Amino acid sequence: MKNVKIGILGFGTVGAGVVEGxxxxxxxxxxxxxxxxxIGKIADLDIESDRGVNVDTSLLxxxxxxxxxxxxxxIIVELIGGVTIAKKFVLLALEAGKPVVTAxxxxxxxxxxxLFEASAKSGAGLYFEASVAGGIPVLxxxxxxxxxxxxQSMYGILNGTCNYILTxxxxxxxxxxxxxxxxQKLGYAETPPDLDIDGDDTAHKAVVLASLAYGAPVPMDAxxxxxxxxxxxREIEYADELGYRIKLLAVIRNVDGQVEMRVExxxxxxxHLLASVHDSFNAVFIEGDVVGDxxxxxxxxxxxxxxxxxxxxxxxxxxxxxxxxxxxxxxxxLPVRGADEISVRCYLRLSLKDQPDAIADVAHVLGKNNIxxxxxxxxxxxxxxQVPVVFLTHKALEKDFVAAMKEITELTVVDGKPVRMxxxxxx
Amino acid sequence: MKNVKIGILGFGTVGAGVVEGxxxxxxxxxxxxxxxxxIGKIADLDIESDRGVNVDTSLLxxxxxxxxxxxxxxIIVELIGGVTIAKKFVLLALEAGKPVVTAxxxxxxxxxxxLFEASAKSGAGLYFEASVAGGIPVLxxxxxxxxxxxxQSMYGILNGTCNYILTxxxxxxxxxxxxxxxxQKLGYAETPPDLDIDGDDTAHKAVVLASLAYGAPVPMDAxxxxxxxxxxxREIEYADELGYRIKLLAVIRNVDGQVEMRVExxxxxxxHLLASVHDSFNAVFIEGDVVGDxxxxxxxxxxxxxxxxxxxxxxxxxxxxxxxxxxxxxxxxLPVRGADEISVRCYLRLSLKDQPDAIADVAHVLGKNNIxxxxxxxxxxxxxxQVPVVFLTHKALEKDFVAAMKEITELTVVDGKPVRMxxxxxx
Numbered sequence: 001m002k003n004v005k006i007g008i009l010g011f012g013t014v015g016a017g018v019v020e021g022x023x024x025x026x027x028x029x030x031x032x033x034x035x036x037x038x039i040g041k042i043a044d045l046d047i048e049s050d051r052g053v054n055v056d057t058s059l060l061x062x063x064x065x066x067x068x069x070x071x072x073x074x075i076i077v078e079l080i081g082g083v084t085i086a087k088k089f090v091l092l093a094l095e096a097g098k099p100v101v102t103a104x105x106x107x108x109x110x111x112x113x114x115l116f117e118a119s120a121k122s123g124a125g126l127y128f129e130a131s132v133a134g135g136i137p138v139l140x141x142x143x144x145x146x147x148x149x150x151x152q153s154m155y156g157i158l159n160g161t162c163n164y165i166l167t168x169x170x171x172x173x174x175x176x177x178x179x180x181x182x183x184q185k186l187g188y189a190e191t192p193p194d195l196d197i198d199g200d201d202t203a204h205k206a207v208v209l210a211s212l213a214y215g216a217p218v219p220m221d222a223x224x225x226x227x228x229x230x231x232x233x234r235e236i237e238y239a240d241e242l243g244y245r246i247k248l249l250a251v252i253r254n255v256d257g258q259v260e261m262r263v264e265x266x267x268x269x270x271x272h273l274l275a276s277v278h279d280s281f282n283a284v285f286i287e288g289d290v291v292g293d294x295x296x297x298x299x300x301x302x303x304x305x306x307x308x309x310x311x312x313x314x315x316x317x318x319x320x321x322x323x324x325x326x327x328x329x330x331x332x333x334l335p336v337r338g339a340d341e342i343s344v345r346c347y348l349r350l351s352l353k354d355q356p357d358a359i360a361d362v363a364h365v366l367g368k369n370n371i372x373x374x375x376x377x378x379x380x381x382x383x384x385x386q387v388p389v390v391f392l393t394h395k396a397l398e399k400d401f402v403a404a405m406k407e408i409t410e411l412t413v414v415d416g417k418p419v420r421m422x423x424x425x426x427x
Numbered sequence: 428m429k430n431v432k433i434g435i436l437g438f439g440t441v442g443a444g445v446v447e448g449x450x451x452x453x454x455x456x457x458x459x460x461x462x463x464x465x466i467g468k469i470a471d472l473d474i475e476s477d478r479g480v481n482v483d484t485s486l487l488x489x490x491x492x493x494x495x496x497x498x499x500x501x502i503i504v505e506l507i508g509g510v511t512i513a514k515k516f517v518l519l520a521l522e523a524g525k526p527v528v529t530a531x532x533x534x535x536x537x538x539x540x541x542l543f544e545a546s547a548k549s550g551a552g553l554y555f556e557a558s559v560a561g562g563i564p565v566l567x568x569x570x571x572x573x574x575x576x577x578x579q580s581m582y583g584i585l586n587g588t589c590n591y592i593l594t595x596x597x598x599x600x601x602x603x604x605x606x607x608x609x610x611q612k613l614g615y616a617e618t619p620p621d622l623d624i625d626g627d628d629t630a631h632k633a634v635v636l637a638s639l640a641y642g643a644p645v646p647m648d649a650x651x652x653x654x655x656x657x658x659x660x661r662e663i664e665y666a667d668e669l670g671y672r673i674k675l676l677a678v679i680r681n682v683d684g685q686v687e688m689r690v691e692x693x694x695x696x697x698x699h700l701l702a703s704v705h706d707s708f709n710a711v712f713i714e715g716d717v718v719g720d721x722x723x724x725x726x727x728x729x730x731x732x733x734x735x736x737x738x739x740x741x742x743x744x745x746x747x748x749x750x751x752x753x754x755x756x757x758x759x760x761l762p763v764r765g766a767d768e769i770s771v772r773c774y775l776r777l778s779l780k781d782q783p784d785a786i787a788d789v790a791h792v793l794g795k796n797n798i799x800x801x802x803x804x805x806x807x808x809x810x811x812x813q814v815p816v817v818f819l820t821h822k823a824l825e826k827d828f829v830a831a832m833k834e835i836t837e838l839t840v841v842d843g844k845p846v847r848m849x850x851x852x853x854x
Contacts, residue, residue: 021575021717031642032574032754129572135718137572144571145556145564147459148448148738215458273724276703281720290448291562291735293708294725297700298718308718311575321748327459 001030004318005040007067009089010079011060014103014130015042016051017307018077018314023053029311035318037311040074041067068093075317077310078102087111094118094126099317103130103306109204113217116325125323127313132205133158133282135305136298137312142212142286143322149288151213155424156250158205160280160300161189161196162228166246167278169236176231188280199227199248199263206250209284210261213252215330218261222336223250226264235419238349238390239267242377245275249424258337266422267347273297285426340399345374345423348391350408351415358413359389365411369404371396386415392423428457431745432467434494436516437506438487441530441557442469443478444734445504445741450480456738462745464738467501468494495520502744504737505529514538521545521553526744530557530733536631540644543752552750554740559632560585560709562732563725564739569639569713570749576715578640582853583677585632587707587727588616588623589655593673594705596663603658615707626654626675626690633677636711637688640679643758645688650677651766653691662846665776665817666694669804672702676851685764693849694774700724712853767826772801772850775818777835778842785840786816792838796831798823813842819850 006022008015022029022037030036039059047060061067068076068089076093078100080086086107093100095118102108108115108128119126129139133156142151157163161183168179180197183189195201203223210218228248239246244267253260268275273295277283282300287293299305316322352358363373377390401420408414433449435442449456449464457463466486474487488494495503495516503520505527507513513534520527522545529535535542535555546553556566560583569578584590588610595606607624610616622628630650637645655675666673671694680687695702700722704710709727714720726732743749779785790800804817828847835841 017717025575025577025717028577029575031757032570034751034753135715136721137568140567140572141564143459144743145567145739146735147742148452148456148735150452150455271703273700273703276698276700283722288562288735290444290452290731290738292726292732294563294723295710296721296723298721304717305719308573308575308715311717312572315574316571319748321746324461326461330458 002035004037004074005072006075007040007073008042008077009064011042011044013303014306015079016053017303018310020053021307021311043067076100083110091118094122094124097122097124099125101127101313105131105204109207116328119325127323129313130306130309132208134300135308136296138284138296146288149290152254152287154252155285157277157283158250159202162248164188164280197227197229199225202250203263210252214334215327216334222261224262224339228265258335260337260342266424342398343395345395346393347421349419350389351386352389353413354387361411361413365407369400429462431464431501432499433502434467434500435469435504436491438469438471440730441733442506443480444730445737447480448734448738460742470494503527510537518545521549521551524549524551526552528554528740532558532631536634543755546752554750556740557733557736559635561727562735563723565711565723573715576717579714580680582712584704584710585677586623586629589675591615591707624654624656626652629677630690637679641761642754643761649688649763651689655692685762687764687769693851769825770822772822773820774848776846777816778813779816780840781814788838788840792834796827
């Protein structure tokens with residue numbers, strides 16, 4: 001039996017969950033792995049508050065450096081969050097040759113290259129399963145189970161707050177703002193909610209997934225990012241009628257040797273498993289060239305699910321396996337497909353003046369821009385002069401959509417701002 | 428860069444897939460892991476047939492022992508199938524200190540203890556990800572990602588043939604026999620189909636899942652096993668009306684310190700993800716005490732998906748990590764919940780004589796046996812004297828159901844054989 005001592009930096013919700021998990025299931029961990037983990041030290045600025053776990057107060061310190069530098073501590077667990085301070089401590093630990101476990105997606109997404117290089121240099125492993133999709137062991141699946149696969153595509157529902165909002169909008173017929181306010185009241189959404197609802201949190205996680213799949217520290221700006229802020233309930237209703245649900249998706253696709261990366265609200269066919277991921281759950285759909293389609297589902301955040309992933313990483317770090325960052329530095333510059341060159345199907349909703357040539361005018365602009373129409377949905381409505389019309393297009397280039405939308409907005413038959421969203425067919 | 432040489436026993440469909448995967452993605456594997464696998468030798472009784480992969484014929488031999496005993500061969504991959512011969516070769520390899528990768532669920536299920544002991548004794552790892560749910564890296568999820576979790580329950584759709592049959596029966600309104608015959612013609616079902624449709628294949632895989640979750644070589648007879656042979660299309664229709672789909676499920680649940688294990692066709696609520704697993708796909712739903720609900724989905728069989736899992740195992744064996752069988756021998760005797768003591772909700776379909784007291788007679792027998800009724804569905808039909816009536820019960824003990832069904836069958840108002848199936852609420 002090997003004993004390992006854990007030093008925890010950041011004693012917040014997840015930190016307390018990790019301590020609790022190791023206390024409750026320590027014996028099981030030892031039986032399963034022949035390694036007994038124990039808490040060596042915990043650093044936090046606040047060492048007074050009660051976290052609801054029973055910790056010997058002598059383990060608590062406000063001095064993170066004393067944890068990193070303690071020769072009795074074998075593994076550092078970074079649960080501080082944010083980038084600046086967390087990065088400093090993680091680099092110090094790696095340079096000291098101590099493996100680091102972190103749940104910090106912003107850190108990996110924004111400072112990945114620097115951390116991977118520090119890890120590769122010192123040989124101390126860096127483990128970050130908990131940074132993507134919480135308790136779902138999806139990074140391990142990518143790294144180990146699917147190691148023999150070229151990754152053709154990944155589609156992720158990676159932000160529980162957005163999925164919770166979309167689920168409630170759909171189920172209860174509520175507005176975006178109403179659900180967001182309620183989610184904030186219930187603690188399911190932060191105040192301000194920007195990182196979640198504008199897609200940045202999803203992009204952070206998508207960067208980590210893409211890095212691992214393609215062996216490159218992917219820069220954030222490789223992604224086009226659109227969130228769900230202000231999404232109209234009308235889109236959810238039309239999508240429903242047309243056989244789709246709206247999900248905030250991270251899309252990562254290998255197309256002709258280039259990687260296409262985007263975060264956006266998209267229409268997902270109801271019979272696809274991702275359409276059945278409700279509430280605050282996360283899921284990642286991964287297509288490999290050998291294995292075909294696979295999917296991984298679970299809780300994407302929260303004290304216990306995140307702790308589950310952190311503990312998994314701790315045990316791997318303790319065994320001295322995994323954690324190598326060499327592969328992550330293979331592809332020095334990942335070939336990224338330019339946003340304009342991405343080919344998508346789209347949902348367009350326009351408010352048209354109720355006059356005979358309106359649809360023809362729009363169809364003409366689309367056609368001129370190499371966009372063909374797959375379906376048109378016009379409901380008989382009486383909104384004075386405006387009639388909402390939904391177009392579903394065939395696949396076309398993003399740059400053609402951009403040009404067409406500019407022209408369409410200027411048409412005299414079009415009122416207000418058109419709405420455009422991608423339709424994902426997972427092909 | 429480390430070089431490892433693979434010896435393959437059994438050059439069938441999966442064997443050819445493994446060779447192809449290693450040839451096609453060998454460079455990628457080396458970049459990802461710093462290990463370059465290559466095929467050292469391949470043994471099969473038939474070394475003449477074309478498998479559609481380009482292999483140097485000098486690697487082929489009919490002598491499996493010469494592969495196992497070749498000092499140049501680092502890892503043995505067993506893809507022979509069956510138990511007797513496969514077991515002999517796997518034991519010889521383990522005794523020779525060579526790690527073994529196998530896709531053989533029957534072997535692990537039926538000879539697990541012997542193999543685990545041989546592996547634990549020699550220290551050579553035994554890897555069997557491909558034995559359960561094909562390409563889905565679910566055993567690794569259980570072993571590594573969820574290592575910090577007590578496994579509370581697992582529900583698996585583990586047999587692609589059965590799921591294909593059930594999906595087509597549901598979608599096309601066809602009979603069991605019609606779909607089975609068609610599946611056999613298309614190569615989706617074996618002839619004879621018994622191992623698949625009678626539930627044994629599912630039970631083999633469930634034994635492996637339970638062994639890994641609870642650290643014990645679980646005997647096959649710990650499972651009650653019922654397949655889908657002869658399932659009437661009527662059940663699928665009634666289930667649909669009541670909001671359920673029928674799936675052949677492996678159910679493994681930790682109830683009050685005892686493990687309940689069964690394989691049976693069950694009603695799954697349509698809004699549960701497992702109800703959206705269609706065609707020949709597999710999925711495993713795993714609930715851990717820390718992580719909560721998770722799900723893993725993908726292709727459960729076939730040349731490429733199985734090869735994906737075998738290659739993942741080969742790389743792990745090559746790295747010299749994982750593969751320890753010590754945990755699998757922890758629980759010498761797993762506390763198994765007796766079949767009679769299992770508590771389930773049930774769907775009952777009876778053919779009742781069209782007379783006023785019929786339902787009351789049945790309800791009386793159920794009540795007397797401590798079974799309360801949640802819903803009754805009686806459709807106005809005209810089948811002469813018989814009226815099909817469906818009862819959905821609340822939870823009750825299996826032994827009470829057995830007693831009640833015996834009495835119900837003997838009631839004069841009941842015609843024909845009653846149908847009983849479990850309803851899974853995943854609670």
